[in-house]
Amino acid sequence: MAESALTAPAPDNSLAQWLKRRLFANWWDGLITVFFGAFVLWVLFKVVGWGFVDAVWSLENKDQCREAAGACWSVIEARGRLILFGLYPYEQHWRSTLACGAIVATMILSCLPWFWSLRRLPLLWVSGFGVFVILMYGGVFGLPLVTTEQWGGLALTVFIFAAVVVIGMPLSVALALARRSPLPVISKLAGGIIDIVRSLPLLTILFAAAVVVPFVVPDWAQGDKLGRVVLAFAVFFACYQAEIIRAGMQSIPPGQEEAAAALGMKYFYRVFDVLLPQAFRNTLPSTINQFVITFKETSIVTIIGFFEVMASGNAAVGTGNWTAQYVEVYVFVGAIYFLFVFGLSRYGDYLEKKVRLGVA
Amino acid sequence: MPDAAIQLIGVSKFFGKYRALNKVNLEVAQGERVVVCGPSGSGKSTLIRCINRLEEHSAGRIFVEGTELTDDLKALDEVRREVGMVFQDFNLFPHMSILNNCALPLMRVRKSSRQEAETVALSQLERMKIAAQAGKYPDQLSGGQQQRVAIARALCMQPRIMLFDEPTSALDPEMVGEVLESMVDLANEGMTMICVTHEMGFARRAADRVVFMAEGEIVEEADSDTFFDHPKHAKTRAFLAQILYRRPAEA
Numbered sequence: 001m002a003e004s005a006l007t008a009p010a011p012d013n014s015l016a017q018w019l020k021r022r023l024f025a026n027w028w029d030g031l032i033t034v035f036f037g038a039f040v041l042w043v044l045f046k047v048v049g050w051g052f053v054d055a056v057w058s059l060e061n062k063d064q065c066r067e068a069a070g071a072c073w074s075v076i077e078a079r080g081r082l083i084l085f086g087l088y089p090y091e092q093h094w095r096s097t098l099a100c101g102a103i104v105a106t107m108i109l110s111c112l113p114w115f116w117s118l119r120r121l122p123l124l125w126v127s128g129f130g131v132f133v134i135l136m137y138g139g140v141f142g143l144p145l146v147t148t149e150q151w152g153g154l155a156l157t158v159f160i161f162a163a164v165v166v167i168g169m170p171l172s173v174a175l176a177l178a179r180r181s182p183l184p185v186i187s188k189l190a191g192g193i194i195d196i197v198r199s200l201p202l203l204t205i206l207f208a209a210a211v212v213v214p215f216v217v218p219d220w221a222q223g224d225k226l227g228r229v230v231l232a233f234a235v236f237f238a239c240y241q242a243e244i245i246r247a248g249m250q251s252i253p254p255g256q257e258e259a260a261a262a263l264g265m266k267y268f269y270r271v272f273d274v275l276l277p278q279a280f281r282n283t284l285p286s287t288i289n290q291f292v293i294t295f296k297e298t299s300i301v302t303i304i305g306f307f308e309v310m311a312s313g314n315a316a317v318g319t320g321n322w323t324a325q326y327v328e329v330y331v332f333v334g335a336i337y338f339l340f341v342f343g344l345s346r347y348g349d350y351l352e353k354k355v356r357l358g359v360a
Numbered sequence: 361m362p363d364a365a366i367q368l369i370g371v372s373k374f375f376g377k378y379r380a381l382n383k384v385n386l387e388v389a390q391g392e393r394v395v396v397c398g399p400s401g402s403g404k405s406t407l408i409r410c411i412n413r414l415e416e417h418s419a420g421r422i423f424v425e426g427t428e429l430t431d432d433l434k435a436l437d438e439v440r441r442e443v444g445m446v447f448q449d450f451n452l453f454p455h456m457s458i459l460n461n462c463a464l465p466l467m468r469v470r471k472s473s474r475q476e477a478e479t480v481a482l483s484q485l486e487r488m489k490i491a492a493q494a495g496k497y498p499d500q501l502s503g504g505q506q507q508r509v510a511i512a513r514a515l516c517m518q519p520r521i522m523l524f525d526e527p528t529s530a531l532d533p534e535m536v537g538e539v540l541e542s543m544v545d546l547a548n549e550g551m552t553m554i555c556v557t558h559e560m561g562f563a564r565r566a567a568d569r570v571v572f573m574a575e576g577e578i579v580e581e582a583d584s585d586t587f588f589d590h591p592k593h594a595k596t597r598a599f600l601a602q603i604l605y606r607r608p609a610e611a
Binding site for chain 1: 412414437440441443444445447449451452453454455464465468469510513514517
């Protein structure tokens with residue numbers, strides 16, 4: 001008797017029971033289920049019909065596009081290269097592909113915990129960017145020179161994102177640490193920088209870096225326009241990320257740093273072994289959020305004349321015979337963004353689970 | 361005073377206008393075990409936190425193993441290497457395994473290789489009878505186990521002095537025993553210890569001397585038998601009456 005009193009009744013898990021419980025519990029529930037079920041099916045039917053069933057797929061059949069009820073994917077075949085490579089010289093597209101691959105590979109590698117050390121991670125990124133710049137810029141190993149004004153498409157988007165994050169992350173840690181410094185000059189300075197940069201729109205900052213800097217900074221210190229834009233973007237990113245990291249550090253009980261100090265660990269180790277790993281763990285969701293926003297915001301560099309993947313998409317439908325196919329092109333570009341951002345979100349999810357298990 | 365492990369001369373500590381310590385004089389000899397007790401807010405924790413400069417004293421002088429605590433960071437590092445501390449809330453690093461909790465500080469502070477550090481760590485965990493948990497993470501352990509790991513972690517640095525800041529106050533009652541047992545073992549091995557605690561049983565068994573504090577001052581100090589059997593000061597008697605009255609009811 002005692003045993004049966006302690007055992008929960010076995011739940012009825014049959015499909016019919018589940019449907020009844022979740023979807024058709026009463027007439028009102030049933031009505032909503034039917035209505036929204038029908039709506040979802042209708043949307044699916046339309047999307048699949050437009051995107052697949054009625055679509056025209058190849059360039060040869062592009063004449064059918066006018067009559068076809070569905071999408072005209074011929075445009076991707078015709079203008080896909082322009083979207084993916086922007087203004088990059090046609091014969092050199094393979095270089096852009098490899099360079100883009102190098103950055104993506106570096107991104108994926110730096111997701112592996114094996115690389116998470118102060119020695120390995122910088123080494124990985126220096127080589128990743130090295131390969132990228134050699135391939136994209138050329139001028140060595142018999143590769144023709146391609147200046148940054150001609151860089152474009154997906155490779156440019158990925159490069160800007162990676163460079164902003166890689167420069168911005170260490171900068172954000174430095175700003176966060178400076179802001180909680182006991183020395184008022186340093187903490188006020190860091191706080192001031194963060195507050196000023198945050199209160200300016202990204203657009204203004206990038207515009208200033210691209211257009212205003214050449215007027216006020218001597219030639220030798222100007223550097224490349226793309227370089228300036230990336231640097232400015234990184235500072236902007238760092239100011240937001242610094243506040244996220246600071247929040248993460250504030251959520252750590254003061255006893256953690258005290259324990260490390262009592263063991264004789266110096267400031268550097270207290271920060272890098274005890275505080276920062278916990279701060280990153282605590283702020284993983286907001287950090288991933290910041291990454292996602294940054295990836296999508298890279299499209300803003302269009303306004304200073306860089307043809308990243310979004311601008312290239314615009315250019316692809318802007319002229320010539322394909323002006324009618326803008327929806328297809330935007331869907332294509334959207335799918336590229338989705339691929340990256342969704343991957344990032346899934347990785348964030350995986351990290352959170354891992355951290356919760358106490359493995360990372 | 362070269363033979364004193366710890367020497368406090370006229371030490372005061374202010375938090376803003378609040379006076380936590382008022383001209384405290386205390387001397388602890390090598391190998392001596394001192395228990396500090398007193399009502400909450402009496403400055404006991406502040407006192408021992410000044411000894412490894414987790415709190416900076418406002419006035420007076422503090423010597424640890426002959427080194428004076430000043431703004432000199434190098435001297436401070438030296439002192440902190442000699443002084444181990446155990447906290448009320450354990451303060452294990454939650455993102456590291458038990459083994460790494462003990463080994464990493466050794467690698468960072470003593471510059472040991474990972475292998476050396478892990479050997480030392482395991483032997484200290486063994487000493488605290490917790491080596492079987494070495495691969496786990498702090499939140500997988502009970503409070504008593506965590507506190508024993510914290511003691512092992514402090515011992516890894518081979519300190520000559522151990523400070524305990526209410527090491528059993530955050531524990532469930534059934535876990536107090538195992539931690540006190542480890543501390544008694546440590547005391548019997550001749551470690552210099554200062555322990556802030558209300559565990560009067562421990563004080564009687566292991567302490568050479570009991571220091572009673574109230575309102576930031578040392579009110580009374582005596583060897584443990586004298587302290588418990590013939591307390592002199594009225595405040596001491598009141599405190600003991602309260603704490604000893606509470607004991608049997610809990611046990």
